[in-house]
Amino acid sequence: MDERKRRILAAVVSLYADAGEPVGSNLLCNYLDMAVSSATLRNEMAALTKLGLLEQPHTSAGRVPSMEGYRYYIENLLEPETGLTAAEKDRIDRAFEGFDYEPERLAKATAKEISAMTGYTAIATTPKSDDVKVAYFNVIQTGRSNAAVLSVSSVGGVATRVAATERPLTGDDIASITSYLNRTLCFVSKDDINPLTETLLKEGLGAQQALWPILAAALRLLKGAGRGKVFIAGQEKMLNWPELEPSLKSCLKLLGNTEELQRLISPTTSRTAVLLGDELEEGKLPGAAIATKRYLAGGGRTGTIALLGPSRMPYFKVLPQLEYFAAKLGTAMTGIEG
Numbered sequence: 001m002d003e004r005k006r007r008i009l010a011a012v013v014s015l016y017a018d019a020g021e022p023v024g025s026n027l028l029c030n031y032l033d034m035a036v037s038s039a040t041l042r043n044e045m046a047a048l049t050k051l052g053l054l055e056q057p058h059t060s061a062g063r064v065p066s067m068e069g070y071r072y073y074i075e076n077l078l079e080p081e082t083g084l085t086a087a088e089k090d091r092i093d094r095a096f097e098g099f100d101y102e103p104e105r106l107a108k109a110t111a112k113e114i115s116a117m118t119g120y121t122a123i124a125t126t127p128k129s130d131d132v133k134v135a136y137f138n139v140i141q142t143g144r145s146n147a148a149v150l151s152v153s154s155v156g157g158v159a160t161r162v163a164a165t166e167r168p169l170t171g172d173d174i175a176s177i178t179s180y181l182n183r184t185l186c187f188v189s190k191d192d193i194n195p196l197t198e199t200l201l202k203e204g205l206g207a208q209q210a211l212w213p214i215l216a217a218a219l220r221l222l223k224g225a226g227r228g229k230v231f232i233a234g235q236e237k238m239l240n241w242p243e244l245e246p247s248l249k250s251c252l253k254l255l256g257n258t259e260e261l262q263r264l265i266s267p268t269t270s271r272t273a274v275l276l277g278d279e280l281e282e283g284k285l286p287g288a289a290i291a292t293k294r295y296l297a298g299g300g301r302t303g304t305i306a307l308l309g310p311s312r313m314p315y316f317k318v319l320p321q322l323e324y325f326a327a328k329l330g331t332a333m334t335g336i337e338g
Contacts, residue, residue, distance in 0.1 A: 132226025
């Protein structure tokens with residue numbers, strides 16, 4: 001891989017990202033500022049094909065990057081733009097100014113905005129942490145025998161569950177169970193909840209056993225605190241990319257399996273990572289790629305923001321956008337710049 005081959009490979013990746021059509025030597029000659037003939041470029045492209053970095057879809061067609069070519073480009077040739085344009089930064093900054101800073105709504109809004117900006121399917125997760133506790137409960141009557149239980153976690157997350165009781169509820173019932181939940185379950189570790197403690201908590205209701213469904217809903221909220229949620233936006237955008245058609249069903253299946261999706265997109269380092277669909281050990285996604293970036297949410301907690309699109313996405317543009325969104329999301333989660 002001499003310098004000329006490296007420049008040719010980078011040019012083919014860029015041109016194919018723009019048009020989605022195989023790149024021929026004449027187009028490449030016009031694109032590159034190199035004093036070489038079309039014949040020389042054809043020879044170099046043939047050499048890159050023998051190396052497994054380019055592919056020729058048809059005998060008379062130009063070349064397209066192979067999965068090995070994309071991986072070599074990402075690891076060795078990718079030179080992200082020096083930064084986003086002022087207009088791009090301004091659009092993102094103004095979007096975050098209008099977001100609700102409750103963690104779940106913030107992650108959901110971020111996924112929607114980056115999907116709209118890039119044209120790809122976006123995934124954003126809320127921070128996952130095993131030591132998150134519930135700081136406050138509130139119970140709101142929503143019907144004669146129904147109540148909504150609301151919990152606020154120690155990191156600001158809000159969750160609700162609806163419970164139905166066998167008898168009509170009164171104002172005294174609501175006040176009593178709200179007080180009981182805040183006395184017994186606030187700042188309690190989910191690991192301390194077991195069948196014995198649940199039995200003791202139920203017995204603690206005394207003559208108000210009819211309120212057990214509300215207590216059970218609060219226990220489910222406590223057990224789910226800090227689990228982290230996944231928000232997806234722009235699933236329909238996958239239809240805009242013909243390259244994703246062979247793996248569309250697998251992509252939709254992955255997006256529906258939030259536990260597997262969360263595991264797959266969680267980077268092990270702070271670096272921006274690109275997963276090529278053909279490289280996945282299980283559930284290959286031909287023609288697809290996932291760009292993923294971790295963000296810091298304070299207290300050692302992290303979340304993830306990711307983009308699912310075709311493997312030919314223009315990484316030199318997409319990755320800086322992803323990184324800026326991750327930085328803004330981390331700042332919004334923690335209130336600390338940078």
